[in-house]
Amino acid sequence: MQILQYLINGISIGAVYAIIALGYTMVYGIAKMLNFAHGDIIMVGAYISFCVTNYLGLPAFVSVIAAMAVCTLLGILIEKLAYMPLRGTPSLAVLITAIGVSYFLQNGAQLIWGSAPKNFASIVPLKPVFLAGGELVITGEVIVTILASVLIMVGLTLFTTKTKIGKAMRAVSEDRAAAQLMGISVNNTISMTFAIGSALAAIAGVLLCSTVPTLQPTTGAMPGIRAFTAAVFGGIGSIPGAMLGGILLGIIETFSKAFISTQFSDAIVFSVLIIILLVKPAGLLGKQIQEKV
Amino acid sequence: MKKFTALMLAMLMVMSLLAGCGSSKPAADASTIKIGMSGPLTGGAAVYGKAVEAGMKIAVEEINAKGGLKIEFQSQDDEHDGEKALNAYNNLKDWGMQFFAGAVTTAPCLSIAPTAVEDNIFMMTPSGSSDKIPMTGNNIFQMCFTDPNQGASAAELVAELNMAQNIGIIFDNSDDYSKGLMNGFKTKAAELGLNIVCETNFTADNKTDLSTQVTQCKDAGCDFVFLPFYATEASQVLTQAAKIGYEPTFFGCDGMDGVLTIEGFDKSLAEGLVLMTPFNPDAPETQDFVSKYQAMMNGETPNQFAADGYDVIYAIYDACVAAGVDGTTAPSDACEMLKTYFATNEFSGLTGSGMTWDEQGMISKIPAAVVIENGKYVALG
Numbered sequence: 001m002q003i004l005q006y007l008i009n010g011i012s013i014g015a016v017y018a019i020i021a022l023g024y025t026m027v028y029g030i031a032k033m034l035n036f037a038h039g040d041i042i043m044v045g046a047y048i049s050f051c052v053t054n055y056l057g058l059p060a061f062v063s064v065i066a067a068m069a070v071c072t073l074l075g076i077l078i079e080k081l082a083y084m085p086l087r088g089t090p091s092l093a094v095l096i097t098a099i100g101v102s103y104f105l106q107n108g109a110q111l112i113w114g115s116a117p118k119n120f121a122s123i124v125p126l127k128p129v130f131l132a133g134g135e136l137v138i139t140g141e142v143i144v145t146i147l148a149s150v151l152i153m154v155g156l157t158l159f160t161t162k163t164k165i166g167k168a169m170r171a172v173s174e175d176r177a178a179a180q181l182m183g184i185s186v187n188n189t190i191s192m193t194f195a196i197g198s199a200l201a202a203i204a205g206v207l208l209c210s211t212v213p214t215l216q217p218t219t220g221a222m223p224g225i226r227a228f229t230a231a232v233f234g235g236i237g238s239i240p241g242a243m244l245g246g247i248l249l250g251i252i253e254t255f256s257k258a259f260i261s262t263q264f265s266d267a268i269v270f271s272v273l274i275i276i277l278l279v280k281p282a283g284l285l286g287k288q289i290q291e292k293v
Numbered sequence: 294m295k296k297f298t299a300l301m302l303a304m305l306m307v308m309s310l311l312a313g314c315g316s317s318k319p320a321a322d323a324s325t326i327k328i329g330m331s332g333p334l335t336g337g338a339a340v341y342g343k344a345v346e347a348g349m350k351i352a353v354e355e356i357n358a359k360g361g362l363k364i365e366f367q368s369q370d371d372e373h374d375g376e377k378a379l380n381a382y383n384n385l386k387d388w389g390m391q392f393f394a395g396a397v398t399t400a401p402c403l404s405i406a407p408t409a410v411e412d413n414i415f416m417m418t419p420s421g422s423s424d425k426i427p428m429t430g431n432n433i434f435q436m437c438f439t440d441p442n443q444g445a446s447a448a449e450l451v452a453e454l455n456m457a458q459n460i461g462i463i464f465d466n467s468d469d470y471s472k473g474l475m476n477g478f479k480t481k482a483a484e485l486g487l488n489i490v491c492e493t494n495f496t497a498d499n500k501t502d503l504s505t506q507v508t509q510c511k512d513a514g515c516d517f518v519f520l521p522f523y524a525t526e527a528s529q530v531l532t533q534a535a536k537i538g539y540e541p542t543f544f545g546c547d548g549m550d551g552v553l554t555i556e557g558f559d560k561s562l563a564e565g566l567v568l569m570t571p572f573n574p575d576a577p578e579t580q581d582f583v584s585k586y587q588a589m590m591n592g593e594t595p596n597q598f599a600a601d602g603y604d605v606i607y608a609i610y611d612a613c614v615a616a617g618v619d620g621t622t623a624p625s626d627a628c629e630m631l632k633t634y635f636a637t638n639e640f641s642g643l644t645g646s647g648m649t650w651d652e653q654g655m656i657s658k659i660p661a662a663v664v665i666e667n668g669k670y671v672a673l674g
Binding site: 002005006009012013050054116117118119120121128130137139141211212213214215216219222223253254257258262263265266 | 538
């Protein structure tokens, strides 16, 4: 029974990692860059949702839509201002810019909303489900987060395989120059990717803060790094991989906290990651791509 | 020739500096003692520094309105930075400070303390709670509990009021404050025969999700959980516990003061929460101070930091009056006189009554705890 409860806790936080990881993997898979500011877009999304519900008094679903809209715009803006001018430069330059954007967002949030943490009231109205005479609790947030992550994963998979824009994205991902020659606008496609990734970040932010209520300018940083790890773990660029990686990471983290040591949980999580990558360098579901010489 | 002129100019400047030293200190006025303070008045920890400063200013105004021995007070900003704190302390010394009523936060206290010992200037920190601060020298005093002592008094209170059968502890293993409290609590709990059944922790890097720790306490059957950390993490624990329908007695320390003022926090979750705080803004005897503070700080309710600051000024003032220290007493002599005074006398203020200090400058006072009822602090016991 105890194990089941920890398993549920693990899946709960893992599903949040999964949604964040989906955003990472989308952007990496198509734009071939690590957007380290992704975690901070999550934080912005959560703040927007917080403001809409607390200051404007609007219902929760409106706040989620507002958060998605703001984050989508923010994502496109960041891409246009910070990353587009660097297209074609070494990937290290883009990486460092992404870290800069991350700091910019954190400090900007501190300026706007202050450094004092806020308490994010859960937007999930579902009551927890008590099983086995109250020994096993499944909170409404767990149910909603898992459903949301599955829906997003399926939606993204269908989107990239069935729609025209999705196909364009995959084409850009496979060979940017060839896609351009085929008449695909690389810039628009990448902007679209950032828009989708950032909208996902907004959802992730709202669900993350519904699960763990503390909201402050650094809220997105740690979960962002973990979700990045999850994306690599599952095979970066792979949509089901991000989902699997996120959930597994959440479960491993919770189990090592519960049964081994709360202190070493990070060390254990990352050791598992290293071992997996030694055995399967492309991650669990990643495609092994032969570099042509 | 040019070199010679430069040399002459440099010498002139040095001489004028020396001359400046001699004349910048005006003749001390016997009727006024000088108390200096440093704290974070800007930056991330500004909320603490500003509260202490306001509390001290209220005390100074009250004393100066009374007549008799007066206080001249100066505060300096240290931005919660050790190096800046030392500069602030030196500025205050140049100003002619006789007593140092600071610093507010632990790191600046630790950076100033060795110099204060060397200078033999009486130092009393309102809120630096590490036990390393008074251990630096016997002229360094504290107005708040040291962390281990606060933890120990928490355990005594729990035993005295018979609050717990099975105790759980969650602490922040990356924070000295939290570890100090936890160690003090555990040692005392063992002495008193309290039953600790679950001990778990988190670190600054993995505190995003505290659900595992809460579940561990629930599974161990804890009816009492000790939370020696700050309000932010506490609000997470309370929310998580409410989600899984876990309702033990939660018990916090002074760092939890402020849990009711977190923006967006559902206050009903804190109902029944017990916390050790030396200062209760809802108690009748503190109302005069609360209204003065609110008038000064745009209606903000004072926290324990403000009350600690207020008490430090009164403690120094009372000691000066009783020991016959005035504005002409040299800081080092004044320090010896105050040390002698505090060795045998007690002090009562906003943060407790019958406070005494040991020869190390550590305080001993009756711990006060409050329980949150209907969103307000109610004295426990």
